[in-house]
Amino acid sequence: MTAIIITKGARRLLDDFFTRAIIAGVGLALTTGPLGCFIVWRRMAYFGDTMAHSALLGVALALIFDINMMIGVFAVAVAISAILLLLQRRHTLSADSLLGILSHATLSLGLVLVAFMTWVRVDLLSFLFGDILAVSRMDIAFIYGGGVFVLAVLAWLWRPFLAATVSEDIARAEGMNPALSRIVFMLLLAIVIAIAMKIVGILLITSLLIIPAATARRFSSTPEQMAILASLIGAAGVIGGLYGSIHFDTPSGPSIVVAALAIFILSLLPLHKREQASPKRIAGQ
Template sequence: MLDDFFTRAILAGIGLALTTGPLGCFVIWRRMAYFGDTMAHSALLGVALSLFFSLNLMVSVFVVAALVSLILIVLQKRQGLSADALLGILSHATLAIGLVMVAFMTWVRFDLIAFLFGDILAVTPTDVAIVWIGGIIVVGIIAWLWRPLLAGTVNVELAEAEGMQPERARLIFMLLMALVIAIAMKIVGIMLITSLLIIPAAAARRFASTPELMAVLASVIGAAAVVIGLFGSLTYDTPSGPSIVVAALLLFIVSLLPRPGARTTDIRSRA
């Protein structure tokens, strides 16, 4: 019989995996992996502000990540720097500012490692509820925006011509990323959030023939990685967050094995 804390960890991890699956597919299709890292790094600044002003941690992280998204959009339109350069600046700047703020707050004692690498075994029933409710909201919005997001990924100009408002869909998608990062921070940590977005989706790409199937498979693979990683962590006494990522990596390696007639899903190639 599993302990309550382990059951909660599995439920929270599976709920997160079901949410990150569809998001991760768009991250891969839109080549936004570096953007995911930037959002994740900005979470530490959100943590620092939360501690300094005694704010709700999840709300603070979401607000900071959302602001970083908006700043990126504005700078992309007004500055001559490439997206990669802007992401690099924002990513390392927010991470550095967060670390400096934490260093100055000598009156606050907290576990920085838990924020960086997560502590899924410490989730509470409230955390589990937040993960599932937030996940349902995120997946529901993704389903609502699926067509304009997909069309904007393939060809922005064509999507605009058809009145799908791809820029609005892109903005909402970035805000959803901020929300998921705020939810996921406690589970896999700031440094490993992006891996849960990218690796399952990358593994699913080898088995899917349609975008919709890839999104479903990414969620399934992510959930499998959570279960395998947590049981591996329990068996070998390894950190839970990194164990989940290692399990996802192993599943990705399995997906690379040669398969007769295998096809990959790259919707950009259809443009």
């Protein structure tokens, strides 16, 4: 009888963790879908990696100054974006060289700082690969609060973002400011990285941005369709990955990415191929 009670209690506890994980993961996927579309259209995957890798430095600084980790990660991501913009204007190095230097430098600095923190126990694996089953109600509040803000800004600046993606000259001709839209986009990406760190981890954040968007592109004919479908595919990857993680006893973050990858591979099957979504299709509108 006691064993039955313990089993029921453990199952209820697991269900509570799993429900929170589903809610958090789906909330993140709804946000990364539209943002990931712009990363795919602008071919900014390497930039996304750089921002994600800088998150570990943000974690280290947050531990040192005893502040919220999401705030630390966001602050470092903003700083990296500013440094990148300043260095690009000097034209001393190519963009990919700058991204490579900043990506690995920030990741290494974060690891070194964490190694010096003998007064605190740091679970590096949870930061690198995520620990979605450990999300709290406060984490969910941060995820949905940040997600709603990001989606609201994207909806408000959708046309300027698309115009700048097609051509900065076209955007200027229409009275828009491509430089400002680039800065805003970087800030939105910094917010997403800060709220996504606990879900899939620092090393896998970019995959949740790119894989659903790349999959959705094959089945969409307009940018709006692609953004919506990318969110749905991301949510399906989260749910499938979490169920697979529970069933096969595998890490949750990598399992989510593998599930999203499986959907992408299925999308490559030789089915009827529609015209792929691209912001250039609306350039003449």
